[in-house]
Amino acid sequence: MPKETILVIQSDPKIRVLCHEYLSSRGYQVITAGDYESAIRAAFDGHxxxxLIDLQLxxxxxxxxxxxxxxxxxxxxxxxxxGNLTNEHLLRALQLGxxxxxxxPFGTKExxxxxxxxxxxxxxxxxxxxxxVLNPLFEISESFLSEIDQRHVLRQIVGIAKQETRxxxxxxxxVDSKSSSLxxxxxTGVIPGDLEAEVKKLQQRLAEWVLIHREPFITVEGVDPQGWFQKSMASRQLASSICVPLLRKDRVIGVLQMSKKEGTPSFNQNDLALATVLCRQAxxxxxxxxxFDEVKRKAQDLEEAQLDAIKALAEALESKDAYTRDHSDRALQHAVAVAEKMGLSDMQKDRLKYAAVLHDIGKIGVPENILKKPTRLTPEEYEIIKTHPEKGAEIIRHIKSLAQVVPLVLYHQEQYDGKGYPKGxxxxxxxxxxxxxxxxxxFDAMTSDRVYRKAPGRQRAVEELKRYAGTQFDxxxxxxxxxxISETSPQTPLPSQIEPSSVSQS
Ligand SMILES: [Fe+2]
Known part of the structure; x- marks a missing residue:
């Protein structure tokens, strides 16, 4: 173990030398100072x-x-x-810990x-x-980026205080950051019913004192620096109390208050030291x-703003093509379930949800007479429809947070065998x-009626998906x-293992 360092601050050179020689001979590292300046310098210079401080320097x-x-x-x-310690000195010394x-005169043994x-x-x-104190709090801060809420942290802090100080x-x-109220x-702890209101009033008064003065309030081992507390406590059956500010960058963000009832051992200086460290870390x-909560709240606000923007886009599309909106809602429900089944990551699931809702948003840019055409599309009209993935990607490209959804919208008409569009x-x-x-x-297209045809139907849709698995579809x-869909709709039989088909796009 490294030598412990003792700083002897003593005006009398004889006592200084005595302390230095004797304590050094007992294995301590001893430094001496004879006045304020040299004492402060020595205290600053090392740990x-x-x-050992002389009262009269x-x-x-x-x-x-x-x-x-x-x-x-x-x-x-x-x-x-x-040489002479008055009660006033004694009280102040205890306050200073x-x-x-x-x-x-004192002997070397003393x-x-x-x-x-x-x-x-x-x-x-x-x-x-x-x-x-430190290790459990360190563990809490380690688990920070997973799920952690303020209440859990507060319970841990109070739990440590209770266990260590009894x-x-x-x-x-x-402190409420908006109203500045405490x-x-x-x-925790039980207060007898008839004293509850009085005790709480006293606790609030104490905490407010600490909030204003930004220093601990203690009544330990009979020390009552402000003089009024002990009397107030006795009538509330409390014996001693420690109240410490939670200081963060010169701001008091809270107060930890602990009391012991009459008949139990009083708090001591170690309890105060412990509470001070606890509050510093807390x-x-x-x-x-x-x-962290504030950042999370802001992220949620942003998320809501994005969803509003998406809703506005979807509504704009709905006004053009009622089919598309219903189609997007159904797609979203199915997308979540398929993603779960395929074990996609949370990030992929989020992106997929946006893509499921937005993939056809580019149809906003397709003329209404083509979208709602009751008869078959001409090849030219079909070419125009085929521009919707690129138009959709172009629309959402302007929403920064949807950057990763852009390629998903752009490539939703691609085919597994490379025969899709726009890039193949x-x-x-x-x-x-x-x-x-x-x-x-x-699937949704085949199970929905369109202006130009009746829906082929669910059974047919299942058959088509199986048929084009490996060519058009993954x-x-x-x-x-x-x-x-067989789990959510029992009328659809469970699929047999799908074999890649050699049939090309329909
Ligand atoms: Fe599409």
Whole structure:
């Protein structure tokens, strides 16, 4: 283990030398300072495990110096050396978390015993904080990008506080970013019914004090810095309390409040140290969760805006061709089921859903007299119809978030054997989502009445899909699709294994 470092800040050179020689001979790394300037420099220069501070330094009060040190090293372990310690000094020292006192004159045994005990306690506390506070919180932050919600994080924080401090009542309050008010987010512990309203009022008052002053409020081991709390607590059957701000980048984002009932051991300085570390980490975690939620909310808003845009497009198409809209809705239902069956990734499923709805959107650009023509199309008219995948791709190209859907719309009329349009792609060159849309599209076309003909019917559609599996359609998609419709519509028999057909496009 590396040597622990002790900084002796002492105006009397004799005591300075004594502390230095004796503690060095016991295996500690000892640095000394005789005034404020040299003390601050030494504290800044390297890590100090323990401070031995003279109360009466030539240019500063030892407690003022400690307060300055605590500003950049809040967990600083300290022993105050003094010839004369008043109650006022004692109270302030406890507020500052001083762990021990040496009254001059003191012997080397006393010096070593206090030093050893404080460093040993601190080592144990650090190990406890690491394994019981930091590690569990680290695990939460690791699982961050999977499903994590704020409530889960708050429960973990309160759970750690409860387990480590044995607090009877714990309340975690969060600041509402819009109204700046402090609201209870999570609360544990039972308050007797007749005291509940009073206890809650006191808790709120305390939390608001911490919110305003941005520093912990403690009544531990009889210390009551503000003087009013102990009296208020006694009438509410509470014995001690710790209330710590959750500070994040100079902002108080919440307050953790813990109380113990009368008749239970009071909180101690270790509990305060633990709560301070817990709140420091909790603030980072909660801030990140809130940020994550905000990003998620914005993404959802964007998603809704996209869907609105798509709806507008689909409605525009509906006004031209009522068949197409129904056709798109049915295609969407079937697409989801086929995607599931074929084990597509979530991203592919999302893209497929958009493609199933939008693949015929390019028909907006096809003249109405062709779309609604009651008789067979002429070859020229058919050529115009054949432009709809490119027109559709062109329309959605302008929606940034649909970039990956563009090729799916563009290639939904391609055929497995390469005889489709617009590019004549074959097999795996055609995106799987487009191959699925092609099957859905053909099935729906054959099971829907059109202005120029009656629907060939479901049985015929199944036969056609089987017949052209391997030529016009991807046989695996046909297989999955037929399974889907036989599961959802019992009148359709389960397909036998599909063999690639040599028959070309109809
Ligand atoms: Fe189409």
């Amino acid at each position: 100090v495990d323990l401070y 030539p240019d500063v009060n030892g407690l003022d110096l400690l307060e300055r040190i605590k500003a950049f090293q809040p967990e600083a372990q300290t022993i105050i050396i003094s 001083v762990k021990g006192f040496l009254v001059k 010096l070593l015993d206090s030093t050893k005990k404080i460093l040993e306690d601190h080592r144990l506390l650090r190990a406890r904080i690491q394994s019981h 607090a009877d009542l714990i309340t975690l309050l969060l 609201n209870t987010a999570l609360s 603030a980072i975690l909660i801030d990140n969760v809130q940020l 792609l074959a097999g795996d060159e055609i995106p799987i989502e487009s191959r699925i849309v092609a099957v859905l599209d053909a 046989p695996q998609v046909v297989q999955a699709f037929l399974e889907v």
